[in-house]
Amino acid sequence: MPNTLEASIDIAASPEKVWAVLSDLRRMPELSPTTVKMIALGGVRDGAFTVNVNKVGWKVYPTTSRIVRFDANRTLAFRMNENRTVWTYLLEPTATGTRVVETRTVDPKGLPGWLTAAIKVAMGGEQKFEADLVAGMEETLNRVKVAAER
Known part of the structure; x- marks a missing residue:
């Protein structure tokens, strides 16, 4: 599995307007095709803990994360507690x-063994799993674009 997956988009809106969309984590269900709910406990800030509900197909599952970078109008990143991946x-x-x-x-430690096994058994294998992740990233960015350009 590659260390990094990436997608990008150009948006005809200022960084401040895009930031207003992305940093409002209550909107993540509107933006991400796999997010049902995302709640930042204590507000959206560096170090905040989030509780999330995700859905892929018929599979619904909870996750948690911690915001590890919060630089207004520049960077928002969170580290998933269950699998140690960082989304930026x-x-x-x-x-x-x-x-x-x-x-x-x-x-750098890689994905947990349980997740690697789940990807093989329940998510169609590594190649399909990664392709689905990138497609979801592209869909999320397109939705951010639509929201920010309104």
Whole structure:
């Protein structure tokens, strides 16, 4: 499994407007095709703990994460407690608005063994799993674009 998956998009809106969409984690169900709910306990800030409900097909499952980078109008990143992956949104100003790069980075220790097995058995194997993740990232970024350009 590669260490990093990435998707990006150019948005015709200022970094501040894009940030307002991305940093409102209550909107994550509107933005992410796999998020049912995301709650930042104590507010959205560096170090905040989040409780999440996710759905892929008929599978619904809870996760938790910690916000590990919160740099207003620039970077939002959270580390999933269950699998140690880090999801990052990087906002870069452009001449026409903002470029957003979303990455999913695997911890240097790799994915937990239970997850590797689950990917093989329940998620169609590593190649399909990664393709589905990238497709979800692209869909999320397209939804962010639509919301920010309104």
